[in-house]
Amino acid sequence: MSRPVLDIGLGVRHGGREWTVAGVEGDTTGGARIWLADKDGDGSLAVFGLAELLGDPGFAMVGGPQRLRVPQMGLLSTVSEAEQWRAFAIEQHVREVETGCPTPGGVGPVKLEFDPASTTLAQREQAKAGELAALGWENVSRATVRRWRTRYHSDGVWGLVRKRRSSTRLERADERVVEALRALLPREALRSRSRGWKKRIRREVQWWLEGRHGEEAVEVPPPSTFNKLLDAVEASLGLKGTVTQRRARAARPSPPFRPTLALRPGELVMLDSTPLDVLVVLDDGVVGRLESTIAVDVATRSMWGVLRPAGSKLTDVAVLLAQMMTPLVMRPGWSAALSMAASVVPHKRLTGVDERLKDAAARPVIMPETVVVDQGKVFISAATRAACE
Known part of the structure; x- marks a missing residue:
C-alpha cells in the first residue's frame, strides 16, 4: 500500500x-x-x-496526490487474468489523468497534455480519451474516463473490472416459482421427455406452489413466459442435452452458484489430504505410499503441508494448525531473501509484539477463523473439532 x-x-x-x-x-x-x-x-x-x-x-x-488502495486480490481472482491486467492498466490511466503521472507516488516524467499545472481536469480527460482511441481502445470517450475515475474512487481496482450481467429473467421472476422449478427439474431430468412435457411441468409447479404456499397464493406465469423461465432455470442447473447427459448431471451434488470470497488472512482455510503416487522406504524398511495433508488460506493463497505415510491422523491436523499460527524460524543455509525482514511485512513493528519473529522466515502467520473440510473420517471427528477449538 x-x-x-x-x-x-x-x-x-x-x-x-x-x-x-x-x-x-x-x-x-x-x-x-x-x-x-x-x-x-x-x-x-x-x-x-x-x-x-x-x-x-x-x-x-x-490538491495533493490521491491515496492509493490495496488491490482486492480476493475479488480479482474471480475474473480472468486478462480482465485483471485491463483493470490495472485503467488504474494507471486514471492516475495519469488525476496526478499527471501513471506510477504510484507521482514519481516520473509528466506529459504536457496531462500536466495538472497547465491543464484542466476536463482537458486531461479528453486527452486521455483521444490517446486510448489512438492506441486501439474501443468506445472510449471523455465520459468513459470520467466513469472510470468515479468507480476507482468508490471501489478501487475492483470497480474497473467489467462485470458480466446475470440473467435478468431469473432476477425478475418470482423467486417462489424459481424455487419450485429448481426442486422439480432434477427429478424431471431422470426420464425421457415427450411432446408437451413443459405443460406437465407447469401443472406440477402449480401443485407444488399450492401445497407449499396455499391455493392462489402464487400465480404461475403464462405459458410463453413460463417456458422461457423454464429454459433459463434449466440452463443454470446444467440440465440441457440428451437423457443420458441430464441423468449424469442431475446425479451431481449441487455446486455453489457464486464464487467463495475471502478478503482477509485466516477468514477461510481449507484442509484436505491426498495420496501421492510415490513409493518410499519407511523407517521400518517397509515400502509404502505417502500422503500429503495440506492447508490453504484462500485470501493469501498460502499453503502449509505435512507429509506422512498413507493414513492421515489427528496429529497431522493439529500440526498443520500449529504451523499456521507459529512463525517459521530461518534455517542454516537459507538465503536472506527468504526472511521476513526482507519482505513487505512491517517486520520491526511485529518483533515488538512477538520476539519469535526476529529470525522468522517470510511465511505468513495466520489465525484461522473458518476451516472447511470434506467428509474424511479424521476431519469430522470430535478430536479434530477439539484441536480447532
Whole structure:
C-alpha cells in the first residue's frame, strides 16, 4: 500500500472540514502528531494523531496526490487474468489523468497534455480519451474516463473490472416459482421427455406452489413466459442435452452458484489430504505410499503441508494448525531473501509484539477463523473439532 505524504502547507479534508498542514511532530513511522490549521475559521490550530488522521474514512488530500488502495486480490481472482491486467492498466490511466503521472507516488516524467499545472481536469480527460482511441481502445470517450475515475474512487481496482450481467429473467421472476422449478427439474431430468412435457411441468409447479404456499397464493406465469423461465432455470442447473447427459448431471451434488470470497488472512482455510503416487522406504524398511495433508488460506493463497505415510491422523491436523499460527524460524543455509525482514511485512513493528519473529522466515502467520473440510473420517471427528477449538 502506498502512503500519502503530508507536507507543511498541504490542504487536507478531515471530519467534514478543510484544514492546512501546519506542522509535523515526531517520527512519521510511529506515533507522529500532525498540526492542522482550520482554513474556514479563524485559523485556530488542532492536533491529531497520524493513525487517527489516516484512519478516518473521510480523510482526503486537497490538491495533493490521491491515496492509493490495496488491490482486492480476493475479488480479482474471480475474473480472468486478462480482465485483471485491463483493470490495472485503467488504474494507471486514471492516475495519469488525476496526478499527471501513471506510477504510484507521482514519481516520473509528466506529459504536457496531462500536466495538472497547465491543464484542466476536463482537458486531461479528453486527452486521455483521444490517446486510448489512438492506441486501439474501443468506445472510449471523455465520459468513459470520467466513469472510470468515479468507480476507482468508490471501489478501487475492483470497480474497473467489467462485470458480466446475470440473467435478468431469473432476477425478475418470482423467486417462489424459481424455487419450485429448481426442486422439480432434477427429478424431471431422470426420464425421457415427450411432446408437451413443459405443460406437465407447469401443472406440477402449480401443485407444488399450492401445497407449499396455499391455493392462489402464487400465480404461475403464462405459458410463453413460463417456458422461457423454464429454459433459463434449466440452463443454470446444467440440465440441457440428451437423457443420458441430464441423468449424469442431475446425479451431481449441487455446486455453489457464486464464487467463495475471502478478503482477509485466516477468514477461510481449507484442509484436505491426498495420496501421492510415490513409493518410499519407511523407517521400518517397509515400502509404502505417502500422503500429503495440506492447508490453504484462500485470501493469501498460502499453503502449509505435512507429509506422512498413507493414513492421515489427528496429529497431522493439529500440526498443520500449529504451523499456521507459529512463525517459521530461518534455517542454516537459507538465503536472506527468504526472511521476513526482507519482505513487505512491517517486520520491526511485529518483533515488538512477538520476539519469535526476529529470525522468522517470510511465511505468513495466520489465525484461522473458518476451516472447511470434506467428509474424511479424521476431519469430522470430535478430536479434530477439539484441536480447532
